[in-house]
Amino acid sequence: MGATVVARQTVPDDLLLDLKQLGFTEYEARVYFQLLLQSPATAYEVAKASGVPRPNTYNALEALSQRGAVLPVSESPVRYVAAAPEKHIDHIGRKTIALCEDLVQRLNKLTPAANDTYVWTLHGETSVRDKIDLLLNASKVSIWVKAADDVLRVHAEALRAAAERGVEIIIILFGDDTGEFSFGESCNVYLHEGNGVRMGSADNLFTLTIDHDEMLTAAIEDEMTASYSRNRAVVRMAESLLRHDYYMAEIYARFGGQIDEVFGPYLRDLRLRTFSPEQVSSFRDKTGLR
Template identity: 25%
Template sequence: MNVLKRMESLGFSAYEAKAYYALLRRFPAKGYEISKLSEIPPSKIYEVLTKLKNRGAVLDSQCEPVLYYPVQPDILFSRMEQDLQKNIQSLLTDLAFVPPMDAFDLTWNLQGTDGINAKIDELITQAKKEIYASLWPEQIPFLNSSLAKAVKRGVYVVAATFGDCEVAASRTVNLEVCSQNAYQRVGAKLCTIITDDTEVVIGRLSTAGHSTGVWTKTPSLVLVTKEYVTHDIIVNVLVSEIGQERYDAICRQQDILQRLQQKK
C-alpha cells in the first residue's frame, strides 16, 4: 500500500492525500501550483486546501498572494493519534452504558443435520436453568457431552428420545412407542430443544441430506414448542398407564384422533 492509500485509510480523501503530499514536496506554494503538482483540477484545489486547513494539516499565509505550508507529518499525525485515542476512550465510556433493547423477534434458518446439532449444542452450553429436549438417538453422540455438563452445573434437563439410548439428563422419557407414528404422520424426524423458556431450535432431520431447521427467540414459538414436547411426554405417560391396546382403541373410536394421526 503506497503513501496516498495509507493516508486515505486514515480518513483523508484521495484529493486531500494528493494535495498534502504535493505540498510536502514543494512549499510554500500557491493554489494553482499545488493543483498542477498534485494533478487535482483547478476548480477543486481550493476546496481541498480549505478541508486540509480545517483538518489542521495545512497553514496559509493570510495575505496576497496566499501561500500554503504543510504541517509537518510528525506533528500532524501525533495530533491525529492523540485525538483518536481520546475519541476511542470517550466512545468506550459511552458504550459501557448503552441501555439494553427490549426483546425482539429474531429467527435464523439452519441447514443440514450438522448445522442443527451445532445450534442445539450451543443452546445446551448456554442454558442456565432448564432444558426441554425432544431428540432422536442418532443425535445423542453429538450432544451428550454438553448435556452432561449442563446437568453438572445444575441445569434441570428433561430429555425425551424417540428410541432407547443412554442420554445425560435429570429426567429421561423414551418415546420409542410413538416414534414410528410421529414419523409416519409428518413424514420427517422432528427434533426440538427449549432452553430457559427463552429460545428454541426446531429441526426437520432428513436421511436424504436435506435437513432444515430454525432457531428463534420469538416467545410464541418458544411456548408452542415447549407445549409440543410436554404433550408428547404426557401422552407417553398416559399410554404407559392405560396400555397401548386401550389407547389404540380410544383412537379408533374418536374421529378427531383419527384425523390428527393421519399423515400430513
Template identity: 30%
Template sequence: MKENTIETLKNLNFTEYEAKAYLALLEESPLTGYAVAKNSGVPRSKIYEVLESLALRGDIFVSYGNTPQYIPVPAKELIRNRRLKAEEAFEQVEKSLAKFELSSNDRENIWNITGRNEILDKVKACILSAEKRVLLEIWEEEFNELESELRQAANKGVTITIITYGEIESDFAHIYHHDMSREITEEYDGRWIVFSGDDAEVVAGIVSLDKDSRAAWTMHVGLVMPITEVMIHDLYLMEIMEKHRKVLEESFGKNLIDLRHKFSIYPDFKKHYVK
C-alpha cells in the first residue's frame, strides 16, 4: 500500500526520499529530522536536504528552535495546492501556445486530409474552435456525426448556419434544406462537406469515399474568402427561392434544373469530378 502511495507522490514530482519523508510526517508529527530519517528509512546523510526541499516547495512546515521540528501540509491541502498549480501551469501554457500558434500559423498553405474519419475529426476541431459563426454544407450522414460538436458551439454563442442535403432538423442551428438532395447525390455520385469558421478557415472536400475521401483545410485568404462567399450566395439563392419559387421555376424549370443543365460540360448532365 505504502509503495503505491510513494509511486503516486512521485507522479506529483516528489522524489522517492521526499515521498517517504512526507508520509512519515503524515503518520506522526511533529518530528525532528533525526526522527523523520528513522521513521521513513531515508538515510540520515540525506534527510535534511530532503526536508529543506519539501519546506521550500511548501509541502511541510518547519518550527525552528534549538532542534527544528517538522509537520506536513495536510494531504487535502497538498492535493489542492498541486491542483491549483497544475491549472495555473496549463493556463500559462495554453496562452503561450496560442500566442506562438498565432505567430507561427502558415496562412499560405493548403493542407490535404485523407480519409472520411480524419476529415470529420478536423471539422469537429474547427467547429469547437469557432467563436462567432459556423457555415456548413453537409449531408445528413455527416451531420449526425458532427451534431454534438455543433451543439456545443451553439451553446457558447456561436451562430450555426447549415445548408443541408437530406432530412436534417435542429433546435440550435439555422437550417436551409437544399432542393433535389437525392438527385444531386446521384448527379455527383457522392457527398461533400464544406465548412467555414469565423471567415478565417475552411475545410472542403469529398466525404463519401471512406478511406479514399479527400479534403483540404486552409486559412489562406485566397480560398477562405471565395469559398465562404459561395456558401453565403447559396444562402441568398435559397432565401430568394423561398419567396419567389414560382416565378423562377417558370423561367428556369423545376428546382432551376435548366440552369444546372446550362452550366454542365457533360452530355449526361452528371458531374465527373470523381473518376
C-alpha cells in the first residue's frame, strides 16, 4: 500500500534558502522536504504533495538518490524515504571541508609568493571582532595584546582557550583588574605603565600580534576599523611597541616611585613635551595634572 498523500506544505523560505546554499536545487529541496514530512512515498505522491511537476520530481529524486539524500526502499512502484538530516547534512559538511582544504592547497600553488606585503583594512565591529577571534583561535606559539578591559572582555573565551593550549600570552591592560584575564601559567597580564590608566588617543587602539607572524590593530571609535598584515616589517613594528610596553610595565613594577619622582605621575613631563595640543588637553582632563 502506498502512503496517504498529506496536505501540501510549502517549504519555509529560510529553510529553502539554506538547502539551496548546500547545493540543493529548488525542486530537490521541495522533494526532500516532502519526504521528511512523509515517507515512504512514490514519485507520484511526492509530486502531488509538493507541487513539483512530475517530470521534475523524477529528475530530483534521481539526483537526490545519487547523493544519498533519499533512498529507494521498494520496487513496482518505487517508493522513497528521506535520509536522516543529521547524517546527510553532516556528510555534506565533511565533504565540503575536505573539498575546501584540497582547493586551498591547489589554489596556493598558483600563487608562489604569499601576499605578505599587504595591509588589509576591515570595517565594522562584526568584521573586526570575527577577525580577532579567528587569529586568537588559530594561535600556536604566542599572543601579545594591548587593549582596554572592556574591549578585551569580548574575546576572553578565545584567550582562555589559547592559554589552555599552552600559547604564551602577554597582555598589556588598560584597566584595574589583571586577575580577570589571568588564564593560567602561560598568561601574563600587566597594567599599562603600572596603573592601567587610559590617557591618549593611542589608548583607544587594540593591538595584537600572533605567533610573531601576524598583527592587527583596531581603532575603537564610533565605527570600528582595523588593519591586518603579515608584512614582516609591520609585524615587527607592532611587536616592538608591545615589547616596550611590557618593558615599561616591568620597570614600573620595580621603580615606579623613582620614575614618578623624576618625570611626574603618568610620565607627565615626557608626555607634555611630545603630545599634540589635543593630546595635552586629554591628558590634563583625565589626570587633573598641569
